[in-house]
Amino acid sequence: MTRTICVFLFALMPATAAADLEVFACEPEWAALATEIGGSHVNTFSATTALQDPHYIQARPSLIAKVRRADLLVCSGAQLEIGWLPALLQKANNRKVLPGSNGYLEASSYVSRLDATGRVDRAQGDIHPEGNPHIQTDPHNVAAVAKALGEHMMSLDPENAAIYAAGLTDFLGRWQDAIEVWEAKAKTLRGAKAITHHKSWVYLERWLGIEEVANLEAIPGLPPTATHLSRLTKQFEGGGADFIIRSPYQDARPSEWLSEKVGIVAIVLPLTVGGTEQAQDLFSLYDDIIDRLLMARNHE
Secondary structure: OHHHHHHHHHHHOOOOOOOOEEEEEOOHHHHHHHHHHHHHHEEEEEOOOOOOOOOOOOOOHHHHHHHHHOOEEEEOOOOOOOOOHHHHHHHHOOHHHOOOOOOEEEHHHHOOOOOOOOOOOHHHOOOOOOOOOOHHHOHHHHHHHHHHHHHHHHHHOHHHHHHHHHHHHHHHHHHHHHHHHHHHHOHHHOOOEEEEOOOOOHHHHHHHOOEEEEEOOOOOOOOOOHHHHHHHHHHHOOOOOOEEEEOOOOOHHHHHHHHHHHOOOEEEOOOOOOOOOOOOOHHHHHHHHHHHHHHHHOOO
16 A cells, blocks of 8 residues: 555656756666666666676766766676776766765665675686675665665755655565565576576575586686686586576677587576666566576476
8 A cells, every 4th residue: 555655656746857866877777776766857877788897898088977977876886896987986076976975876885795705816816805796686685775775866866855765665666576576486496506607696596596506717707718618518518507607798609618518508697787688677687587597497
């Protein structure tokens, strides 16, 4: 009943001709989340697309201009954007969105990060001492970030605080309903074993009860080597995994080569919104991930 009232109030609230908040998101999932909460009252922009590795982009002049105009900056954090975000912030010189300000939100700081390590040794490859930053692969994490994001939006734009509050309540209600559907649908995935290209899926694996048994990358962030792939061929020639997972921006050749050698199906999962033709918003993102996993699990 409460959710119905909030949706009704959200629909009745007048829309303005222009957005009231300029939101700069480092990744598409956070741009999509801001739109879910704020609707026409936010203008969102994502610095990366689902077909780009968010670790590695250039601090282009167009991005600097976007940061300069932003009221709110939302990024995954945990050093995912360390190679380019500091340069953007420095060159944009927008105090409203600097770390420590109310206009800066590090999404991963609102969840329990996995794989945190105190050791920092670049010889180990692309590691994140503060924890794995790919938190968006667990919808429960998205809900936690949504609450924080909604609070920031209300604080930054108090005139429209009621609109953001209603939008947040509406989203969280629909999101919880969707989570229940996804979890019921994905029950048969519990206990499945996955080989992944990169450690991008640890939160998804924890959520669905999938075991990660190997990575195609011998050193995180570096391309799979022939020696490592040969080692994996010997390890999995008799089975031992249900699927090989890669993201859309990762090279298909290693996973397809291993798939052909050992007979384990290779699949592409959208890591964020826009990663596949089907994953066009936050809800369809998870729909597509689970559908693709189930299809691969049932592959003969």
